[in-house]
Amino acid sequence: MEKIKDNVGNTHKDASSVLECDFPMIEISEVAEQESWRKEINRPVYHIHKWWATRLGSVFRAIVLGALSPPGKGIWDVFYEKHNFSGKVVLDPFMGSGTTLGEAVKLGAKAVGCDINPVSSFLVRQAFTPVHDSKIKAAFSSLEDKVASEIKYYYRTVDPHTGGIIPVLYYFWVKTVFTPTGEEIPLFSRYVFSQNAYPKKKPKAQIVCPKCWGVSEGRYDDTEFICGSCGHEFNPQKGPVSGQSVTSKDGKLYRIKDLLSEGGSPPKHRMYGVLALRQDGSKIYLPAREQDFALYNEAKKRLEEENLPLPDSPVREGHNTNQARGYNYKYWRDFFNSRQLLCLGMLLKEILNIEDRVIQEQMLCLFSGVLEFNNLFCSFKGEGTGAVRHMFSNHILKPERTPLENSVWGNKKSSGTFSTLFESRLLRAKKYLDDPFEVAIKRDLLGKRLGSSKVVASSPVEAKIVESWEELDSAEKGLLVLNGDSSKLSVPEKSIDAVITDPPYFDFVHYSELSDFFFAWLSPVLKDRYEWFSRADSSGEGEVQHKDPLVFSRQLSSVFSEACRVLKDTGVLAFSFHHSRPEGWAAIYEAINNAGLAVVTAHPVHAELRGASPKTAAKDPISLDAILVCRKREFAIVDKMEIKDVCRAVDTLAGKFEKAGMTVSNGDRFVIGAAETMIARATDDLTFDQMKKVLTSVYSAVRV
Ligand SMILES: C[S@@+](CC[C@H](N)C(=O)[O-])C[C@H]1O[C@@H](n2cnc3c(N)ncnc32)[C@H](O)[C@@H]1O
CATH class of the missing domain: 3.40.50.150 (Vaccinia Virus protein VP39)
Structure with missing residues (x-):
């Protein structure tokens, strides 16, 4: 031969x-x-x-x-x-x-x-x-008719220049911890919360004031800054967090871990910023205002009244999950805030009403993918790049100190939302x-x-x-x-x-520790259809x-x-x-x-x-x-x-x-x-x- x-x-x-x-x-x-x-x-x-x-x-x-x-x-x-x-x-x-x-x-x-x-x-x-293009597009349109406006209702704010109602692209949140003396400290390492991916070329940045929570424009590298709302002078590069510690107003240093209540609930969050889309297509940064808090509370109240298909499974102990569990994320539901749970739940409920099983499962798959970009483990990547850093960017489950809340349905300027991923993921595939x-x-x-x-x-x-x-x-x-x-x-x-x-x-x-995040939503709705979804979590005996x-x-x-x-x-x-x-x-x-x-x-x-x-x-x-x-x-x-x-x-x-x-x-x-x-x-x-x-x-x- x-x-x-x-x-x-x-x-x-x-x-x-x-x-x-x-x-x-x-x-x-x-x-x-x-x-x-x-x-x-x-x-x-x-x-x-x-x-x-x-x-x-x-x-x-x-x-x-x-x-x-x-x-x-x-x-x-x-x-x-x-x-x-x-x-x-x-x-x-x-x-x-x-x-x-x-x-x-x-x-x-x-x-x-x-x-x-x-x-x-x-x-x-x-x-x-x-699946036939026309069928899947028809299903999307039908979902749009049924739930899109209800969901979008929860992502709106007032344009301070025109008084008109405009859609919100993102809400900015920060985790807070309490010292033994009751001081609430936001986990900011810097007060610059938005800057360009290439800041040297485009130095414009958004800065939140530690005193009045006002949002003003500055430079990404400013070290001396006067708040445009209250006149407070501060260094935007120096937040209370440094590494794994925070400093209180009286200069005491605490390990963040020690301020998390053992066996309690995940840390509190405070909304402080909003990025909205103006009628002329430009974006505007705003501080979180009364109406934004009120809208959030409305969503929270509605969530309590609705009966939605939400996950209720616990986060099991594991190599990747222990970091989240250390922050008291004990249930997969805790990974989302009330508005996210409400809007995701409403969307899922409507998807489950689609009679054609094949189309319904396509939409379920899309929905599950959307979860990755709509939870409290996401963060802001900045201007000039895909805005949402999804939760698995490093194959880990790391609690985010300054989470970014995306809008679940989204619009043309969004990324990682149901409507944008429908085009960029599902239709493309x-x-x-x-x-x-x-x-x-x-x-x-x-x-x-x-x-x-x-x-x-x-x-x-x-x-x-x-x-x-x-x-x-x-x-x-x-x-x-x-x-x-x-x-x-x-x-x-x-x-x-x-x-x-x-x-x-x-x-x-x-794999299975991470995929439990999706499994927690999919298993309850698919376990009667696929016996392999009928188990406690996505791990399996024999997993290599x-x-x-x-x-x-x-x-x-x-x-x-x-x-x-x-x-x-x-x-x-x-x-x-x-x-x-x-x-x-x-x-x-x-x-x-x-x-x-x-x-x-x-x-x-x-x-x-x-x-x-x-x-x-x-x-x-x-x-x-x-x-x-x-x-x-x-x-x-x-x-x-x-x-x-x-x-x-x-x-x-x-x-x-x-x-x-x-x-x-x-x-x-x-x-x-x-x-x-x-x-x-x-x-x-x-x-x-x-x-x-x-x-x-x-x-x-x-x-x-
Ligand atoms: C490296 S990934 C494969 C990635 C794949 N090449 C791709 O491009 O997506 C390894 C996969 O093996 C699966 N796995 C681990 N143990 C297994 C087993 N005993 N039987 C079947 N699949 C297993 C994991 O769930 C994971 O999806």
């Missing part, structure tokens, strides 16, 4: 797919980087709802394409061509937002996706459900199913980058969502979306052509997530073993991975090994997340992922490699990136080195500790 060489010169004479020997790492990295700047626009179908660590579609298109194609033509040569892998089946056992599934069906294959998290299974079903496109880099004749374009390289996505393997098997096209632990799949042995996935990393995102690498490795191994069972002997299992520490890689090695698999090739590629473990993040940011390509152990034949070969491979691959103008950090070099070590030691059956030792020496050996 012909000897096929990969990107570091290893031969793969028994390769059954082109992915085992070829990956256009530079070209795909460039496209992926382009995609990552506006992923919601470039792959809207995977961004119909929040999910964490969603992967880049172009990378996964290349992986699926390579995994389903026999050795021969290179992946890049046919990347922008239309393909039809009908009859082939791709599995993703860690489905997330459905990136692998989408790319597989775009290439004409069938796909099976499984996730243990009910929110994932729900959102993926919604993402791939085709549905359109992508009809016109799926790829991002391409435009260059001049000399190869200089000119920008990007969209290239249609797939037929419309027409894969029907089926409910069982039997149904999928007999259909020409289809998508099987499962919910459950992927270590037990209802899929027959040796039936899958390729397993393409992105597993959880052992100390990264705690543990801070101990050995436990994590065991969990991952049971899913990989199952994937190995359902995989055809000729198939590959490929997944993306990066980690900054030897134990992260040793855990993966052990999981692969115990599952009866072996890594045969590794392809570094530009990753979506610039991440590393907190300790090394600043020094060695990682921007590469390794695509680890595995075969069943008995079919994994690779050239023997020594550590010196690993180092040489790192130099070769890093050199290719650098030649293409991409920087490669020591963190990235370790990603490449660790991935190559997985190949070098693939069949050596090392223990976790032995592999960790090898990887520790690679860690030092590959640094420059």
Whole structure:
């Protein structure tokens, strides 16, 4: 048989797919980087709802394409061509937002996706459900007729210049704490509450007065300021908060934590500012005035009178949730103020009245996404950028000291509202199913980058969502979306052509703790329809997530073993991975090994997340992922490699990136080195500790 060489010169004479020997790492990295700047626009179908660590579609298109194609033509040569892998089946056992599934069906294959998290299974079903444009627009109009004006009623104020009623875009709030002597302290670290994202260019800023709560215009860097309302002189850069402490008027320093009542309710909030939209389209900052407090109180009173479908589940203890619980956020309902609960509740109630279940669920998915931008954990990003910083900007649940209240229905100048996300998320995602496109880099004749374009390289996505393997098997096209632990799949042995996935990393995102936020709203309304919503929270037994690498490795191994069972002997299992520490890689090695698999090739590629473990993040940011390509152990034949070969491979691959103008950090070099070590030691059956030792020496050996 012909000897096929990969990107570091290893031969793969028994390769059954082109992915085992070829990956256009530079070209795909460039496209992926382009995609990552506006992923919601470039792959809207995977961004119909929040999910964490969603992967880049172009990378996964290349992986699926390579995994389903026999050795021969290179992946890049046919990347922008239309393909039809009908009859082939791709599995993703860690489905997330459905990136692998989408790319597989775009290439004409069938796909099976499984996730243990009910929110994932729900959102993926919604993402791939085709709906007629006119139907969904009609449903939106009907909702608009029924609830929009009722909701918008609660987001209005008076224009002080004209006396007219104008819509409010945002309300500004601040948390307050009480000292033992009864002094109420607002948790401001500065009194500048709005400034431009590029303040040096646009220094204008909004400042709130600590004495009268008046709002005046100043500069972002003012250190001496006279309040335009009461004449009070103060330094806008010096609020009572510094780090984790506050200073009272008499100069006493308190830890904020010590001022939170133990076992009580979350801190009080005070509304202090309003950003409203004037009739001529300009925006105006105002202090919170009597009418604003009165309107809020009206909403609060109405909430008490209404019977609305609101969440009542508790926030369980956990890695991410404990920070919120420390601020007495014990119920998911506490994450919202009364007006938010009222308006979200009214909207949800009306959505539940939609008779067409398919359309109703599309709207439920949109509604759930809106929650992320309408709660007290959101904050203001400033002028000149998307105004609302959503609650999950760092994969954590951090109580916000100065929350931003968005308007639930919104208007044309809003972001993160029901009406704006309807256009930017839902309609865009549905359109992508009809016109799926790829991002391409435009260059001049000399190869200089000119920008990007969209290239249609797939037929419309027409894969029907089926409910069982039997149904999928007999259909020409289809998508099987499962919910459950992927270590037990209802899929027959040796039936899958390729397993393409992105597993959880052992100390990264705690998916189910975060997704409980959505689950708390969705479960009560969906639990009678989907049995997987009928549970206390969105966690599930078997969830791969543990801070101990050995436990994590065991969990991952049971899913990989199952994937190995359902995989055809000729198939590959490929997944993306990066980690900054030897134990992260040793855990993966052990999981692969115990599952009866072996890594045969590794392809570094530009990753979506610039991440590393907190300790090394600043020094060695990682921007590469390794695509680890595995075969069943008995079919994994690779050239023997020594550590010196690993180092040489790192130099070769890093050199290719650098030649293409991409920087490669020591963190990235370790990603490449660790991935190559997985190949070098693939069949050596090392223990976790032995592999960790090898990887520790690679860690030092590959640094420059
Ligand atoms: C890294 S994410 C996948 C992200 C995905 N690649 C994307 O682009 O959206 C990992 C997923 O694995 C899921 N998961 C964890 N343990 C699981 C298990 N035992 N069975 C199925 N899914 C699991 C998590 O809920 C999470 O959605």
